[in-house]
Amino acid sequence: MQAEQLTKPNRRLSRRTLLSAVLILIVIPATILMGIYLLNDRKYYFISLLIILYTMLPFAMVFEKRKPQARELIVIAVLAAIAVAGRSAFFMLPQFKPVVAIVIIAGVSFGAEAGFLVGATAGFVSNFFFGQGPWTPWQMFSFGIIGFIAGILFQKGLLRRTKLSLCVFGGLSTLVIYGGIINLGSATIFSPSFSWQALLAVYASGFWFDLVHAIATVFFLFILSRPMLEKLDRIKVKYGLIERE
Amino acid sequence: MEIYQLQDVSFTFPLSDQAALSHIDLTITSGEFVTICGRSGCGKSTLLRQLKSILTPHGKREGTIHYAGKPIEEANQRTQAAEIGFVLQNPDNGIVTDKVWHELAFGLESLGYDSGSIRLRVAEMASFFGIQHWFHKNVAELSGGQKQLLNLASIMAMQPSVLILDEPTSQLDPIAAADFIETLRKINQELGTTIILTEHRLEEVLPVSDRLIVMDDGAIIADDTPRRSGQTLFQMKHPMLAAMPSPMQICAGVEAGASAVPVTVKEGRQWLDAFLQGIPALHRESWSQPVVNAVAGVGKRQKPVIQFKEVWFKYSKDASDTVKDLSFEVEEGQFYCIVGGNGAGKTTTLSLTGGLVQPYRGKILIDGKNIAKMSAKELFTNQLAILPQNPQHLFVKKTVEQDLYEMLSGSPLSFVEKTEKVEDAVQFLELEPLLARHPYDLSGGEQQRAALAKVLLLEPRILLLDEPTKGLDGFFKDRLAHYLKKLNAEGVTIMMVSHDIEFCAKHGEVCAMFFDGSIITEKATKAFFAGNSFYTTAANRMARHVWREGVTIEDVIALCKQSS
Amino acid sequence: MMKDSFSSFHPIINFGYFAAMLLFGMFLMHPVLQVIALLCALTYSILLNGRKAVKFNLLYMLPLFVVMAVMNPVFNHAGVTILFYLKNGNPMTLESILYGVSAACMFVTILLWFSCYNAVMTSDKFIYLFGKIMPALSLIFSMVLRFVPRYKEQIRRISLAQRSIGRDITQGNMLVRARNGLTILSIMTTWALENAIETADSMKSRGYGLPGRTSFSLYRFDSRDRLVGGALLALIAIMVIGEVSGRNAMRFFPSIKMAMTTPFSIIVFAAYLLLGMLPVIIHVVEALKWKSISSKT
Incomplete structure (x- = not known):
């Protein structure tokens, strides 16, 4: 019975998830575009600061409003901390980071909202160790949204708990979503004015890094996804952590 | 209220x-x-x-x-x-x-x-x-x-x-x-x-x-x-009596129906003095002599398997030395205990022995070979193994059984041979009832047994233990000692670092006192504790004004019975 | 070196200051203002981080500045003053070169301010500031900050334990290393999850989840904070008035056009300099005070 609850996602999206989806998928990109076109010249940094608000606010508000229980906080904190500390388990392999893989697993296992929070928290807190900078909001957003989309796709039944499905999603999302957003970010940070050429140049120069990152994510998901999901399921069953909706 | x-x-x-x-x-x-x-x-x-x-x-x-x-x-x-x-x-x-x-x-x-x-x-x-x-x-x-x-x-x-x-x-x-x-x-x-x-x-x-x-x-x-x-x-x-403080156990062992049972060492001394009143002092002395002799005559020397030669170590260039000019030898088949306070460098010594860190001066020989020249594979296959302080650091799988097989995953053995080896380890450590359980659902003592089984699958000749009795109750400690002695009997050399004086006194063969980065004194267990006056067992502190050689509870009980 | 005095002010003052300097740094393009901002950020970063900052600035910030200044004219061909044509036929203009320099200056300034921010706004200050608005999330941040060093230590211990059974992550080929790294991560995950349940118990046991939770901090808003806060607001107000009245305006394309320098723009420049140097001024004043006190005794 419990196992069934775990593996069979609830296909109906809650109003909260919808609201967050609208905010994240429409309002934030709109702000970015609006900022780029209306605040022409060099106001891109400002946009990135706005994004942190946009990404944080709906989640923060919804999350704070429902007064999460101790165990929810703990799960998010533990997964985010694993993502941050996990980087040090691979100190000998540069560019090989497990963050995206862990965020996807969090989204699949605990839902879209938790996926986002784990990603954004990991992005934010890791910069307490590596130094905050103009890149912080971009990282928070990219990690967060990958976890969010993973959660939604899983809930909709488009993403399954199989290695293949997770690896395909992991690779694509790292390459397209993370690479896409982060490179856009550095394009706005590094090149003062917006031009397609400059953007293309940034994408081209970042491609190989993104590819390695995507391969790393696929690798991590290939080996880690099943044991990780099993571990999380065990915790859910053993301590009654089943997602309530 | x-x-x-x-x-x-x-x-x-x-x-x-x-x-x-x-x-x-x-x-x-x-x-x-x-x-x-x-x-x-x-x-x-x-x-x-x-x-x-x-x-x-x-x-x-x-x-x-x-x-x-x-x-x-x-x-x-x-x-x-x-x-x-x-x-x-x-x-x-x-x-x-x-x-x-x-x-x-x-x-x-x-x-x-x-x-x-x-x-x-x-x-x-x-x-x-x-x-x-x-x-x-x-x-x-x-x-x-x-x-x-x-x-x-x-x-x-x-x-x-x-x-x-x-x-x-x-x-x-x-x-x-x-x-x-x-x-x-x-x-x-x-x-x-x-x-x-x-x-x-x-x-x-x-x-x-x-x-x-x-x-x-x-x-x-x-x-x-x-x-x-x-x-x-x-x-x-x-059986819970074994968990009571030493003075209580000694008193119980000597006079079954004692009216005022001592709880502290101080009370234990008073009780002992009262008990021995009227028994001539001479009588006591004469008995204690053989103990000393027994202690002094540690059997003939075996081949040394762990040798430290003037080893120095520090964690970073600017740090102060953690291990200073350390020299000692552990002989084949010995049960060697290193005791001493926190931060004295005991665990570092264990890490040095396992080649996990390298000394900046001096040499460490394992079975006569310089550890610096051995590969991890050479060192850890059929040679040396470390049981970590926290057994949880070894568990990878969902069940104890899978975890044991995981240990052999890299080896070229056939499935039948693997099964045989795992079964041997399971039998040795009596793990059958635990095989299907998740390692984290076991109690501390059971976890340690499972971890020991994993380590033993490497078939080590030398077993290093870091604080193995931490958090265990008396019952599990005795089980642990039982397995360690069985290994010892099979010729496995055991070196352990511990705070647990009582355990070392009861089961160790040779004890060494670690202080400030080096071994201060090293003797056969009985002589070691008889020679210390403060850093020793409760039983010894209670009885040492009468019998310095009474180290364990059993010793003191036997001495009491002899003199009455 | 004496501890930075500005760091000892109330977090809201610290945060407000950096927010203002970052915003102004991003918005203001007038060359005088840009140079002032760069200078102030540079001074404060050296004050905070000492020799490390000098090394960092020379090693990373200077090359970055040059690269950025050169990158812009390669991609940006707007502007009317054409200096020469590139091989691919695109024009190189004076405006885009100057624009590149200006952008590079801004970017370096922002990074410098962030390096100061990282030194002053420690995690507990941030958590305090957001603890009132977002109590649950700021608690999560605090927990992650607690867990990360703990997990790193665990990873170290687990890798030692693994090494001592012959699974070495520092040896073998890439695949073997990566696999062993994953084993370590996997062990760490189980350990972290199982132990975290007890942490949740500890939270519940101490009443977490009861309605009406408050947020405590060691910080107090005292008269010193009021004084500096007032000065901060006044200076920011001058800057805003300057911006609205067009004193700070600067245009690069199609041709360079700068707002005329009037007596009021001098006031704005002075205000910006004062604002940027505020932490340094506070530091010097406190150091002098300390000197006079210790010389009396």
Whole structure:
């Protein structure tokens, strides 16, 4: 019975998830575009600061409003901390980071909202160790949204708990979503004015890094996804952590 | 006033047909200091968790629990959070936030106090516990003892009327543990807070306890003053007697019906003096001679398998030396114990032996070969193995059985050979009933056995153990000793570092005292402890003014019997 | 070196200051203002981080500045003053070169301010500031900050334990290393999850989840904070008035056009300099005070 609850996602999206989806998928990109076109010249940094608000606010508000229980906080904190500390388990392999893989697993296992929070928290807190900078909001957003989309796709039944499905999603999302957003970010940070050429140049120069990152994510998901999901399921069953909706 | 009143309480976990607690009747009055002891799995933790409903596990409870005169279900969450303090076993797990000051305020924040009141309470607690020097620190910078003190202080800040502690000192070294118990005494004496705790190491805690409750199989078998509970155990000839402080055990072993059972070493000495009154001193001397001889004549020398030659080590270029000019030898088939205080460099020595860190001067030879020139594969295949302090660091799989096979995953053996090896290890360590369980669902002692099995699959000739008795109860310690001796008999050399003097005295062959980066003295166990005057077993401290060679409880009992 | 005095002010003052300097740094393009901002950020970063900052600035910030200044004219061909044509036929203009320099200056300034921010706004200050608005999330941050060092230590211990059974992550080929790294991560995950449940117990046991939770901090807003806060607001107000009245305006394309320098723009420049140097001024004043006190005794 419990196992069934775990593996069979609830296909109906809650109003909260919808609201967050609208905010994240429409309002934030709109702000970015609006900022780029209306605040022409060099106001891109400002946009990135706005994004942190946009990404944080709906989640923060919804999350704070429902007064999460101790165990929810703990799960998010533990997964985010694993993502941050996990980087040090691979100190000998540069560019090989497990963050995206862990965020996807969090989204699949605990839902879209938790996926986002784990990603954004990991992005934010890791910069307490590596130094905050103009890149912080971009990282928070990219990690967060990958976890969010993973959660939604899983809930909709488009993403399954199989290695293949997770690896395909992991690779694509790292390459397209993370690479896409982060490179856009550095394009706005590094090149003062917006031009397609400059953007293309940034994408081209970042491609190989993104590819390695995507391969790393696929690798991590290939080996880690099943044991990780099993571990999380065990915790859910053993301590009654089943997602309530 | 009764703070707790339990009437006929039974508790059964879901999916279990055996009751974890059966028919418990217990009354605890305000201001009492109550110690509960019993083997691992006897139900003492389950009992403690019944006393605070938010921590009570799922399961079926029968009987009634009254808190401060009312059924505990009627005490709301706020009252329970504020009035019933609960300290967990692992100091690291209890701490939630990253700053000491924030942790102290955590409970008060939950209760909704304003900043002014929190500031006052936090200041009071920091002063009472002597925390002011590390008040601003990050939690990560604290020692284990400081962390457990922080857990205690952050609960005391809420001014609870009862404090419940679940084996609070099991993860601490002896000095930190004694400090912690002393702090509990102070809380009990000066603030009048009721204290209920479970504990394996009773030497320090019994002298300050008002009551000792002994549990076995989910039931209370003794509940009285420590002295009388001890006597009850003698009369029952119960195995839990082995957990009692040494003076009590010695007294019980010598005069079965003693009226005034000693609890502390001081009382033990007085009892011994009274017991020996009238027996001529000469008579005693003559007996002790053979012990010395037996000690001096350690058999003929074997081939040395671990050799340290003037080894120096430091963790970084600018750090001070952790290991200084260390030279010693461990012979084949020996059971070699390194004892000494915290931070003396014992664990570093173990890491050096395992090649996990490299010395910057001097040589380490394993079986005559320089360790610096050996590959990890050479060193760890059929040669040397380390059982880590925390057995959990070795578990990878979902079940113990899978975990054992994982150990052989890289080897070229056939499936049949692997099965054979695993079966051997399982049989050796009696793991059959645990094979299908998740490693994390095992008790501490069982986890260690499973980890030992994993390590033994490497078929080591030398086994290194780091603090293997930490957190184990007496029963599991004896089992561990049993397996180690079996290995020893098969010719495996064992080297262990430990704080646990009693264990080393009872089972070690050679003991070495580590201090300030080097071995100060190294002797056969009996001679070693007979030569120390302070850093020695409780039995020895109690009897050494009469027999210096009486090191273990059994020694002293035998000596007493001989002289009467 | 003496501890930075500005760091000892109330977090809201610290945060407000950096927020203002970052915003102004991003918005203001007038060359005088840009140079002032760069200078102030540079001074404060050296004050905070000492020799490390000098090394960092020379090693990373200077090359970054040059690269950025050169990168812009390669991609940006707007502007009317054509200096020469590139090989691919695109024009190189004076405006885009100057624009590149200006952008590089801005970017380096922002990074410098962030390096100061990282030194001053420690995690507990941030958590305090957001603790009132977002109590649950700021608690999560605090917990993650507690867990990360703990997990790193665990990873170290687990890798030692693994090494001592012959699973070495520092040896073998890439695949073997990565696999062993994963084993370590996997062990760490189980350990972290199982132990975290006890942490959740500890939170519940101390009443987490009861309604009406408050947020405590060690910080107090005292008269010193009021004084500096007032000065901060006044200076920011001058800057805003300057911006609205067009004193700070600067245009690069199609041709360079700068707002005329009037007596009021001098006031704005002075205000910006004062604002940027505020932490340094505070530091110097406190140091002098300390000197005079210690010389008296």
